[in-house]
Amino acid sequence: MQMPEPQTVDLSQELTLVGDVGGTNCRLALAQRTASGNIELHHSERYAVAEYEHFNDVVASYLKKYDIRAQRGAFAFAGPKFDDEIRMTNINWIVSEDELRRTFALETAVVLNDFVAMANGATVIPDDGFDVLIPGKVNYNKPVSVLGPGTGMGLSCILPGRPLRIIPTEGGHTAFAPGDELERDVLRYWANRMPFVSAESLISGPGLERLHTAICAIMDKPSNDLTAPEVVTAAQLDKTSTARITVTQFCSMLGGFAGNAAVTQGASGGVVIGGGVSRHIAPFIQSSDFIERFKNRGPGSWYVKDIPVRLIRADFVPLYGAAAMVLDAPN
C-alpha cells in the first residue's frame, strides 16, 4: 500500500523533519499534522548511508535541497539508545539529541530506536497496509511483538495501555536457533567462519546472502556471490534453484524467529513483521514452513496457537511512527 504523498508543504505551520536510518538506507521527509488530524509526509528522499560521513551531512543536504528550516526533528536509528544518544549497530555513526538540536537550530530533537518507530507507526496504519500471515485481529490491549529483517534484525515490544509504551530490544543478536537439518548444517558452516552466529547474521539482507552461500556450499553448487535482491530474483525465475531453496528456508527461519519473539515477549496480542527484506520475500512465505515454525513450540504450542501475525506492506511506517512521537507529544 502506498501512502499518499501530498506535494505542498504548509509553510505557515511548524515543520517536523523525520528520519529512518538503517545500516544501508536513510530516509528523510517533512511531517505535518493536517486539519483532520492525520500525519502527512512531504518530500520523502532516500540516501545511501555509505555515501555520507555522518548523519548530519545527510540532514544538511536535505535541508539545502528544499531550502527550508524545520522546527522539530524525530529520527529513528538502527541501534540502542542510551541517555540522549544512539550508537548505530551496523555503521559507526553516533547521534545525540543535543547535537542535532544545536547543529540544526531545532526546538526539539528526538532520537529513537528504529523498531520503536516501526512499532509506533504500525499502530496507526490502516488494515489494508498489512498482509495477513496468520489470521486474527492484532490486539493492542495485550503485548505485541514488532520485528523485521533489513540490514539487521530489529525487534521491539508494544506494551498494552495508554499512552503507548514500546520497549526497544537488541533481540536480533540472540543466538540463531536452527529448526531442521539443513539449518543445523548452515549453522555449522557459519560457526566455523564467524565468532558468533546471531539470528540477524542469517535472518536479514546480508543474512540472506550468507544463507545462500552456505546452502550452495552444502549442496556443492556455485553461489556466484549473489546479493540479496539477486537471490530473490533468481528464486522467482527458477523454482528448482538453490536461490529458491534459500528464500523458502529464509521464510521458515523468519517464522521460527517470530515464534521465539512471541513466546519470549509474551506477545499474546500479535506479531507484526516489517523490515526492508520482508516485502520482497512475502510471495514465498505461504509455500514455506513459516506458519509451522511459528506455531511448533513443543509443549508451548498452545500459547501461540491463536496469535495473529501480519506483515507490513505500507511504505514509510517508521517515518509515520517517528513523526507521531513528536507531533503527539504534549508541548
Ligand SMILES: Nc1ncnc2c1ncn2[C@@H]1O[C@H](COP(=O)(O)OP(=O)(O)OP(=O)(O)O)[C@@H](O)[C@H]1O
Ligand atoms: N529486492 C530485495 N530482495 C531482498 N532483499 C533486499 C532487496 N532489496 C534490498 N534488500 C536488502 O534489504 C536490506 C536493506 O533493508 P532496509 O531497506 O530495511 O535497510 P535499512 O533500513 O538500512 O536496514 P536496518 O534498519 O535493518 O539497518 C539490505 O541488506 C538489502 O540487501
